[in-house]
Amino acid sequence: MNQIFIIIVVSFVCVALYIWRSQVSRKNEARQNVYKAIRQQQPEFFKAVSDLMFKHDPIEINFETNTDEYDPEAGTVISRLPTANNEVEVLDIIHQEFVVWFGEDTAGNRSRYAGLANEIWKLWCEKA
Numbered sequence: 001m002n003q004i005f006i007i008i009v010v011s012f013v014c015v016a017l018y019i020w021r022s023q024v025s026r027k028n029e030a031r032q033n034v035y036k037a038i039r040q041q042q043p044e045f046f047k048a049v050s051d052l053m054f055k056h057d058p059i060e061i062n063f064e065t066n067t068d069e070y071d072p073e074a075g076t077v078i079s080r081l082p083t084a085n086n087e088v089e090v091l092d093i094i095h096q097e098f099v100v101w102f103g104e105d106t107a108g109n110r111s112r113y114a115g116l117a118n119e120i121w122k123l124w125c126e127k128a
Contacts, residue, residue, distance in 0.1 A: 035075020050074035056116040081124050091117035
């Protein structure tokens, strides 16, 4: 009886993990599609935002040669900029996106994105 219970529990856990991974995979694919669409629709603005992220390097992944490292984040941030009314809201968007992409520990404190938010807000205002 114990063995049957263990088999049922293990089976349930395996199915739950499979479902969870499928959902995460679909969300990641959707996020990748957003950034690719933004990159195609607004190539100059996209490059400017990605370059700013690379320059500010909030999660310290700038190794000088990997200049496209922040492309996915640039795309999802840009997709949300139309909802921003000021620099503080841009800061919130940037931090939220980095938390989604990298997790809270790696994304770190919201304040590390202040300079980046300032420059992206200026670019956004010039674009409008």
